[in-house]
Each structure stands twice: as structure tokens, then as C-alpha cells.
Amino acid sequence: MKDYLSMNIDELKSEYEIVKERYNKLKQLDLKLDMSRGKPGKEQLEISVNMLDILDSNSQLITEEGVDCRNYGLLDGISEIKEIFSGMMEVPSDNIMVGGNSSLNMMFDTISCFMIKGVGGCKPWIKQDKIKFLCPVPGYDRHFAITEYFGFEMINIPMLATGPDMDIIEKLVAEDEAIKGIWCVPKYSNPQGITYSDETVRRLANLHPKAKDFRIFWDNAYCVHDLTEEGTKLLNIFDECKKAENEDLPIIFSSTSKVTFPGSGVAAMAASDNNMKVIMEKYKYQTIGYDKINMLRHVRYFKDYNGILEHMKRHRDILKPKFDVVTDTLDREIRDRNLAKWEKPDGGYFVSVDVHNGCATRTVELCAQAGVKLTGAGAAFPYGKDPDDSNIRIAPSYPSVHELEKAMEVFCISLRLAVLEKELNI
């Protein structure tokens, strides 16, 4: 297996003919496979199906504190589920608000709140001239979409193996008062699977932004989503910020969307007393309260935070072989040919592949034509623009192992074809 970068023109041409033929054969299989979103597969959904037996008409639906979950009330969620989220998010339950089914919605609502009312004693964001947000790239497309919706200017921050480039961040936030926030997926980042190093977390906690209303949007979506037995350990940003007398910096989000049922799970957020005061002042007007029966269902199912950890092992058992297919195939087909860079993640939902510059869009296109749907090239960047057209996000969770093998075969051949087309100016 030869490094494409060392091939001469004739070798490239003959390789092109071989790859083209293999691609065309794959195309004829008329596949319909989807590796585009971090969507749990059917076997994963089956794991949680007993949750539907937890509550029935004979169940006692009163919380420990005597709240009838069937009726109105309790804006911040039942205390039992706050306790579980306290374990999951490593934040005291007094600083937690439990919401509906979507942490993304809570992020959207939080930014909306700061737009209208401001935070940190500052003017509402909407009354300020310009709002900028730091976006570690590649990152989560739906984060960037929210800040785009609100019209913020987004600034790309390179991701390093340790997390976002702190040298750049420290410099930017110290200088520019328009910078109001940063999007972080600190554990098993979307899409690279990077867990921020202790130093990165400490430096974030010790930021001294010019804007008093700068906030770290800490989307700990994958806090319990390990792919290895040991997992990786993320330093507790809430505690580090407290130590740094900077406790108003982080706003932390999490949910059970990829623990139980996506769309029918429970989401939560956590922040300092000051921040929660601003946020609860909004929720008070926004709603009477969220679905306490579904909260109770989760509580009775998991019993405690340990129950969640046990449950996550079953997800791991299903996901691990799928990730192995992806990285094993890349190792076998791509590494020696020197066509891309990637890391084997220890958790999360994605494998991020950096292909030769200028080849991502074409690879995704070739995959699509052969029936394999990938996340659009560039999706992991603000405005959907990958400056190098290099990054591709692979989401292995939804297809079966067998389908993945086929899909990855298509991916590798498509990537080879895209690179050859580029080298040969086809």
C-alpha cells in the first residue's frame, strides 16, 4: 500500500483507474446508509425501553418532598432528579435547573435571555453594538447555528489536542469587550472527541475577559459517554472557577438525550447563584414548569447517578464495536496511503477526519452519490465554511456494524477518488 503523496503521475493515473472502478461497483449496490448525525441506533434505544414500564396507573407519583408530579408547579424540577444531575454535572443541586427534553433549547433560551435582559449587571446584548462569540473549530454545528440565528459574529478558535487554543482565547477576551461567550463541548468534543486538559480548564476558569458579561457555554453533552472502561476525566469547571473567584463564568448544560431516549429525555443547566438568578427570572415568565412525570420516570428508573453510569456501559458495549469499524477501516485503508488524519476517540459520538485540503466537499459528495450520507462538509465550522475544506465528521452510532463496514468502505474509496481527482486535476 503506497503513500499517495509519493506517487508519480503514472502511478496516480493507474491508481485512479482502479479506484474509479471500485467506486462504480460500490455505487451499483444502491446503498442507503446514514452516518450524518449523532443519532443513537436501534439497539441503543432498546436498552431504555423498560423505562416505559416504570410508571403506570398504580404508581405513587408524589416526590419525596410531597409534590404531586401530575399537577402544575415546581419551576426548577423535582429534587430527586436534581440530585442525579448534581452527580452527573458535578455541581451542587441548588445551582441546577431541570428543564424540558432538550439542553440545546436551554442554551438557545439562555442566549435569548441575555439578549433581552443582559447578565452580569451589563446592558442587554441586544442593546450593545456588536456581539462576538468564540467558536472552537471543528465544533458542533447546532451551537454555531444558534449564534448565527442571533446575528453574532463568530470567531474560529483552533482546537488543539488539549482543547481550544488558550493562548489565542486569553488574548482575544482580554482585548475585545464585544466577545461575550465561547461554545465548549469539553468532554469528548463534537466532532474530535477531545477532552479538555486540566490546564485548559484551569486557564478557562482563570480568564479575565474585558466583557463582564462574558460567559463560557459549557455543553457537557458527553459527560458519561465513555467508549473505554476508564474513560477520561474532565476537570470540574465549576469548582475551578470558584477557586479563581470567577464563579459567574460558566453556564453548564447536560441531558439524558443520549442516555435514555433522544427527544424524550430530561435536560438540565447549572450556573452560579448570580447567573441562576437572571436565568430563573426568565423561566418564571416563560413557563409554569417542565414535565415532572418524565423526571420522576427517570429517577425511578436510574435510582441514582450510579444507575446512569451502569446504564452507560450498555451503550458503550453497542457503540464500541461501531467506532472500532470506523477507526480500524481508516487504519487499514487510509493511514499508509497518507490521505487523512484522525484520532481514535475515548468517548462521544463522532470520529473527526481531516482529509487533504480541498478534498472534504468532494469526498462527501462522492459518498452521497454512492448512497452513504455524511454530515455536510464544513458543517463543523461557523457559517458552514471550513477554510481548508478538509474536515469530515463521521457519526457511527446509527447504522449497524454490518452497514458501517459497507459505509466505511464507500468512505475510504470516495476519499481516495477525491484525492486522486485533485492530484490529477480531473
Next chain:
Amino acid sequence: MKDYLSMNIDELKSEYEIVKERYNKLKQLDLKLDMSRGKPGKEQLEISVNMLDILDSNSQLITEEGVDCRNYGLLDGISEIKEIFSGMMEVPSDNIMVGGNSSLNMMFDTISCFMIKGVGGCKPWIKQDKIKFLCPVPGYDRHFAITEYFGFEMINIPMLATGPDMDIIEKLVAEDEAIKGIWCVPKYSNPQGITYSDETVRRLANLHPKAKDFRIFWDNAYCVHDLTEEGTKLLNIFDECKKAENEDLPIIFSSTSKVTFPGSGVAAMAASDNNMKVIMEKYKYQTIGYDKINMLRHVRYFKDYNGILEHMKRHRDILKPKFDVVTDTLDREIRDRNLAKWEKPDGGYFVSVDVHNGCATRTVELCAQAGVKLTGAGAAFPYGKDPDDSNIRIAPSYPSVHELEKAMEVFCISLRLAVLEKELNI
């Protein structure tokens, strides 16, 4: 039983001594009763408890259209529940978006959306100088709280027996471009239980507001919440607006909060294609989708819109006797004494009592001191300010019939005492 208004000073003084003594005796009973919120009582919650048996681990959780309710997706809700809401809201299901557990949240979100993005091709509300909202009074405190949160100026519109005073509304909206909306609870209005007359609905549908982004917030919270067998019939605003070539005017809201479980029901909104385009463009960024399992649970439980109507009869059987206690007690204790005005509602959740001017706050206070909690006086008005200090909202749903009898005894004595104190300058 003598009309208080016809008593001379000596009669008032001796009446005061009698009433004061009865009040003090009631106070000693150390009651703890709550008539403050439109919260269903326990027997009402029991009606829906079988809904918890509808889905279990053996259930097929795929919709008619093949959507797996356990996974992500489907931003506007499953088609089966849209069909049910279509019956309930009298709007084609294509114009319906099904959300989370709270229609109030959808109203908040809609205003938030118009603030940030605008509607009707106009500038975002936040970029316009001043936003004003029409508030029929007395009305729903949480509506007024939302418009207060966003900093709108609220204009009181008197409620007539036919709905809000259309003469005033037509004049105001034609003249003032800053007026962007009106809050309506068109059927069994909160708190008076008034159903808008056909003429009122038609005149609303034929409004020609100066502001192209004026919208009618049509909170049809009590659309199926009849207290009589026949109920009252509300004209369909969506159709009337279409006839008037004014289809972008109304934004309609409803939910199953007071049908199944408050807090664990399903909410929906409906509007014209143009409006829905603006609204869905926001939802697209805000969330991946709402709780489809809970939607399916409701669908399987009710089967169709008729199932909801049948279910509501059971609520009626429980609520009717409670409303009877309230209005019978008022008839017996208050009418001849000429202390207040009220109407017996045909549906909804409240009895609205207009007591002598300047006596509402004191009556509520006296009730509280005797252990009966009422909605704060003035709550049904913007900024909590009842200009006449006259309106009191009674919510009979939560206490039992027996408790209500006691509570209404306290209410009537408190009202008599408050009026006597005022007449005697005590």
C-alpha cells in the same frame, strides 16, 4: 337580608359587630384552603391516570409515517397528534406545530421570536422604538407578565359581555403603529368565563391595524372545557381571518394541560403559512424536536378528537358541583346584600367577582388571614394594578366540594366585613 347600600349608619354598625364576630370564629378554625390558581384537583388528575398504562416496553413506538418516537427528529410533532389538535383548534394540521408541555412557553417563545426576527416583513420588535400590547381586563396574569418581561407598554381594554370592547380596539390599532398585539382568551375567558360573540370574532378578524406586524395572540386554553352539556360555540378565527383576507392576524395556542396532566401534557400552536414560516425558522435553531413519546401516549389514549371530548365530560362532572358551590354561595350571601357582581360561567376555570370599588385588596387580605388563599387582588390586570380595586378571581378547581363550602363562607364574610369597614371608615 338587607341591601348594604340602603343601610343607615346604625344598621351598618350593628351589622359590623355581627359580621366581625362571625369572621373571628371562622378565623379560629385555622383553615388552609387554596382558591388562588386554576389548578385541577386530585379527582381530576385521577381521570387521566390510565394514560400511564398506554405505553410500555411492549408497545410499538413507530408512528403511522414510520417515525421512531424514541429517537431524534420531527421538529413539528407527529402527524397523529397534529390531527387531534386540528380538531381541537379547528385549523388544518399543516398549519400546526406541536411543542413541549406548555402553551405559555410557546407564547413566550413566539414573542421572543418576533422581538429578535420580526414578523410580517417588518423590523424586529426590539429594533422598533416602542412596543405596545392590548390587554383585555380582567385577564390572565401570566399573559400580562410575559409582555411586562419584554418591556412592552400594556393598554387596558375593558371586557364586555361580548368580549373585549371592539370600538376601542378598532380605533387604537388603526391609529397607533406601536400596537403589535392583543392577548385573547376567547372561550371561557380567564377570569370572567366570557366567550367572545360572533360579532367580536368577526370584528377582530377584520381589523386593519396600522402595524403590519400586529398579531392576535389567541390563547384558546379552554376550547374543550365546558361546564354545561351544550357548552358555548366560539366562531373560528382562523376561517374568519381567511375570509377577511387577513389570515396572518391570529396566532392560536392550545394544550392538553387541563385535559390530561398539567405539566405533562402536550401544547400546540397554529398560524398562517407566513407566520409559521417565521416561527419554524426559529424552532429549527432552538431544538431538534419535542417529546414524541408523550405525543404518542396522548394519541393512543385519546385515539381522536372525539376521545378528548368524551374525556372532558369527566372533568365537567367533577368541576360543575364546585362551580355550583361558588355561585350558589354568592347568590345566597351576596346578591341581596348588593355587594358584588359576577356571572355564572359556562366553562373555564374561574369565577370573576367584581366587589365594591376599593374592597378587593381588603377582602383578599381578610380571606388570607382566615386561611383562605385567593389570587392576589389586581392580578388580573397589567402590572397587577386594578384601577378600581374591585376584581377578585376565584378558582374553584383545586379544593374539594366540602373545602369550597368552607372557603366560600370565609369569602362572603370577608367581603361583607371589607365593605362594612369601608362604609364605616374603620
